[in-house]
Amino acid sequence: MRRIVAQMFISLDGVVEAPDQWHFPYFNDEMGRAVGGTLSAADTYLIGRKTYDSFAGAWPARELAGEEDAPMAKTLGDTRKIVVSRQPLEFTWRNSELLRGDLVAAVTALKNEPGGTIGMSGSVSVVRQLLAAGLLDELHLLVHPIVVGKGMKLFADGEQPVPLTLNKSETFTTGVLNLFYSPADLAPEGTYEDAKKAL
Template sequence: MRKIIVCTFLTLDGVMQAPGGPDEDKQSGFEHGGWQKPVDDDEVGAAIGGWYEDFDAMLLGRKTYEIFASYWPTADPGNPFTDRMNSMRKYVASRTLTSLDWQNSELLQGDAADAVRKLKESDGGPISVVGSGDLAQTLMRHGLVDEYRLTIHPVIIGTGKRLFADGAIPTALEPVSVTTTKGGTVVGVYRTNGEPSYDSY
């Protein structure tokens, strides 16, 4: 069975909204777009590059798809990610899009959770969920996430969309690898492991 792996850049207080630029996502009046680059470092880039070597496909929500599709097809061919992003299979969950122009993109049909269950049962390798906060919430609620790959950066934003928002399903996590870069970013890989256990001191 294929694994669904959520890959997300987070602030220390858990915000995932608009890491890439000021105009990336201003929903709900968000004013902190572009928070990632000032606290990024080469080790983070190397870790993310390693993650992408594992992936067979990406699973994207509408907003992240549109951001990526407006950038990667004409991105610098010297960027090592450009060819990978363009050539990789993209599955898109959207209630409003009817066609997709970015190469190797496929619109999921019907209910997103049902469509992702079928994807998990198909042949192929791991599928990454990049950004796509609303879609990630849906997948988490339906128990469809197998692993989280997170970069937790040393900055506090205070407002914005969070990956683990109110109402997140309690989930036990098994650390696969956790390191800290020279710039203070925590790079963590965590596998879902059923429900949390509880005890007291």
């Protein structure tokens, strides 16, 4: 079965919205390798419509411009892109298609197709739904040392707890934490009485 790996830029207060307004001061070679590695490891991208619109509005022009980010832009363009949207879309970016039918059923079928890793970037609502359905295999969080103070958070208030296992972590020289999580089968249990033993 294919694996789905989502990578997201996130602030210390959990904000994932509009990273273009707070993320770039922390982008260095270490983060470039982390982001590029996740993107290049995927042969399919699964993305929401808003993320797709943002990517399609920028990366094709960057590829044509032929500057330093052109190789990454070409990789994105050459890769199969499946867009989650409730509306029909007209695609102008090559290798783009619409996910048909119910999200959980369609992604389950996609995971059962032959192929390699399915990558995700952004697409907060899709990530939430796939986590809740048990379809997301890895969540890579690039935690930036900044409190944004406003904007959509990765996990909304009122949602069910999502237990995760930390598989790997690294710290960049900018203070960004690169955290690799996978879903945990069960949330840990314990009480204050248990915690007192460690005091």
